[in-house]
Amino acid sequence: MIEKPAEPKLDSLTLEQQIDLQIVTSGPISVATYMGLCLTHPSKGYYRAADPLGASGDFITAPEISQMFGELIGFWLVNLWQQMSEPKSFTLLELGPGRGTLMADILRVACRAPGFRDALKLRLFETSPPLMAEQQARLEVYEPRWLQDFESFENGPVLVIANEFFDALPIRQFIRKIDGWHERQVGLVDGKRAFGLSPTPIPASAMPEAVANAEIDTMLEVSFAGAEVLTRLAKAIAKQGGSLLAIDYGYGTTQTGDTLQGVRRHAYADVLEAPGETDISAHVDFGALGNVARAAGLATQPLATQGQFLTRLGIGERAAALTRANPAAAADIRTAHDRLVGQDQMGTLFKVFCAHSPGLAPAGFTA
Structure with a gap:
């Protein structure tokens, strides 16, 4: 009797091979499933393997550009804490903290406020x-x-910071065809990964009202993962008081279009190539997140651009103070300032979203 050769152990396969094997075995997968595997596979996902930040990584975030970004959010948090009558215990949670640079800058400033450090529970x-x-x-x-979920927090208000977090959560993509909407999937064509459509149509009545009259071949992106995360956090904030501040690239009302993108070594890359080695993200539908927050009983502020938010918090004055303290760094400080707030740089592309307990007045959202 001839024995069959042993099947290769899954752990011995690359992520690319595992994804292809899953498609061969079970059929095409959703964009959300593909994105989740690429980014958070338990052993071979992008965020499991290495530090993606900085010049030696794939991208640079605002906290890595300048300390001013985190310092101003530190002032913002102290102001909110004071509006809540300086509770003796509160949770400060950061989602996707990167290298810890943002939180270090935040707390260096915020902990100067008497009582803030003693009340702080950092998660x-x-x-x-x-x-x-x-x-x-x-x-x-x-x-x-480090938290594993968002189900329970200690007593006191919950303050949440999320800088470039929601853009990395998996999205599903749907394309309008004559017979309805079809989900976009990742499959194999001649042995290579390629996009295709599920043959099963979804009635237009099941889609958001904002796209009810969409034209043929229109694409809609939906982040059920983002909605789930915000639902859990909003329930905790509604129960215990507090706020969520999210900064990301995105749009204020639900719109159509393909925003899925890959970045590798500071350059755009094909999202279907080099899974686990490429950062994959999509623009955030802040309109949808706002609906989730309000449904949970929170209030929301008008969406601001990053430039507006930081300018209203005083980044110009902070840059001037840093320049006076270190004149030799004036050019670098000006470059960082312009990169964070410039209309042709991060200032307009990135938006700032805030959901909070009714009665609070978070700074930075009105002129």
Whole structure:
């Protein structure tokens, strides 16, 4: 009797091979499933493998550009804490804290406020072991703890910071055809990954009202993962008081279009190539997140651009103060300022969303 050759162990396969095997075995997968595997596969996902930030990584976030970004959010948090009558205990949670740079800048400023440090319970949500190690190194003095879910918080208000977090959550894509909407999927064509459509139509009545009259071949992106995360956090904030501040690239009302993109070594890359080695993201539908927050009983502020938000918080004055303290760094400070608030840079592309307990008046959202 001839024995069949042993099947290769899954762990011995690359992520690329595992994804292809799953497609061959079970059929095409949704964009959300593909994105989730690429980014958060338990051992080979993009955020599991290495530190993606900085010049040696794939992208640079605002906290890595200048300390001013985090410092101003620190002032913002203290103002909100004071509006809540300086509670003696509160949770400060950051989603996707990166290297811990943002939170370190935030707390360096915020903990100058009498009572803030004593009341603080720092919580972090992170999936990358290398980044968790960096967060521990930078934030150890604040005794951080890492959360696995958003189901329970200790007594007191909950303040949440999410900088470039929601854009990395999986999205599903749907394309309008004559017989209805079809979900976009990832399959194999001649052995290579390619986009295709599910043959099963979804009635137009099941789609958001904003796209009811969409033209043929229109694409709609929906982040059920983002809605689920915000639902859980909003329920906690509605019950205990507090606020969520999210900064990301996105749009204020539900719209159509393909925003799925890959970035590798600071350049755009094909999202279907090099899974696990390419950052994949999509623009955030802040209109949808606002609907989720309000349904949970929270109030929301008018969506602001990052430039508007930071300018209203005083980034110009902060840049001037840093320049006076270190004249030799004036050019670098000006470059960082312009990159954070410039209309042709991050200032317009990135939006700032805030949902909070009714009665609070978060700074930075009105002139």
